[in-house]
Amino acid sequence: xxxxxxxxxxxxxxxxxxxxxxxxYGKLMHGAHQEVSILWRTDADFGNHFxxxxxxxxVMSFFLTLVCVRFVPAGGSARCAALAILVVLIxxxxxxxxxxxxxxxxxxxxxxxxxxxxxxxxxxxIIGAVYKSSTAVRT
Amino acid sequence: xxRFILAFVAAYIFLFLWGWLLNGVFLKDVxxxxxxLWRPQSEMMSLFHWIIIGQALIVFSFVMIxxxxxxGGGVVAGIRLGVLxxxxxxxxxxxxxxxxxxxxxLILYGSLGGLIExxxxxxxxxxxxxxxxxxxx
Numbered sequence: 001x002x003x004x005x006x007x008x009x010x011x012x013x014x015x016x017x018x019x020x021x022x023x024x025y026g027k028l029m030h031g032a033h034q035e036v037s038i039l040w041r042t043d044a045d046f047g048n049h050f051x052x053x054x055x056x057x058x059v060m061s062f063f064l065t066l067v068c069v070r071f072v073p074a075g076g077s078a079r080c081a082a083l084a085i086l087v088v089l090i091x092x093x094x095x096x097x098x099x100x101x102x103x104x105x106x107x108x109x110x111x112x113x114x115x116x117x118x119x120x121x122x123x124x125x126i127i128g129a130v131y132k133s134s135t136a137v138r139t
Numbered sequence: 140x141x142r143f144i145l146a147f148v149a150a151y152i153f154l155f156l157w158g159w160l161l162n163g164v165f166l167k168d169v170x171x172x173x174x175x176l177w178r179p180q181s182e183m184m185s186l187f188h189w190i191i192i193g194q195a196l197i198v199f200s201f202v203m204i205x206x207x208x209x210x211g212g213g214v215v216a217g218i219r220l221g222v223l224x225x226x227x228x229x230x231x232x233x234x235x236x237x238x239x240x241x242x243x244x245l246i247l248y249g250s251l252g253g254l255i256e257x258x259x260x261x262x263x264x265x266x267x268x269x270x271x272x273x274x275x276x
Binding site (some may be wrong): 021027031038039040041045046049050052053055056057058059062063064066067070071083086087089090092093094095096099100101102103 | 175176177178180184186187189190192193194195196197199200201202204207208223224225227228229230231232233234236237238239240
């Protein structure tokens with residue numbers, strides 16, 4: 001494994017996932033989330049737990065990079081994106097379960113599913129692109 | 140294909156039973172500490188099919204990933220995949236913990252329970268699903 005390329009791919013995936021999460025879940029879906037405001041922390045409380053959000057994104061992007069490198073060692077955006085979509089089905093399954101047990105709206109469920117799919121597919125494509133360039137350099 | 144379906148069904152049955160035991164029995168009191176975050180029991184029951192669909196999707200995805208890369212490694216490979224996927228799930232739980240006032244111990248116990256769950260799901264899938272080449276050998 002090319003650790004330098006792995007690290008670059010991981011950082012790029014983390015950067016995209018965090019930025020996309022902020023825009024999609026934090027900004028675009030803000031109104032939908034506020035329909036069930038009792039479910040969310042207050043702004044001040046969220047600030048106190050912000051490190052957990054960063055840590056969560058680090059773990060998710062590191063894991064996704066690891067899986068892509070393990071299964072698609074030659075890299076390639078399309079193949080890594082396809083694998084990431086398979087992985088995100090687990091997250092979407094969890095979204096369905098959360099919808100059944102928490103008073104979420106169907107608008108929130110739909111937004112999470114679309115957001116998860118875009119976030120993971122693009123992150124997978126980024127990781128695959130970085131690894132493909134790694135292979136090109138070796139050969 | 141037959142092995143794929145068998146692995147899916149066996150893993151799904153375990154996941155369903157473990158999910159009920161973990162969330163409905165072991166962690167019942169922890170969930171009760173934050174009643175505002177959860178639907179009332181009757182409402183949950185009316186949406187129970189979403190739980191079944193969600194769990195089926197999780198198991199389907201697990202078996203698909205296993206079949207497309209880990210297959211042939213047996214129980215150990217299945218457990219390895221289960222641990223990897225549970226690490227990702229812990230990342231997701233941390234994200235929810237940051238935005239929802241969920242008790243920290245629910246995240247901790249949920250992650251421990253999730254680790255046990257995914258290890259066993261991995262072992263079940265690894266024991267049952269064998270790619271054609273491995274079965275013939």
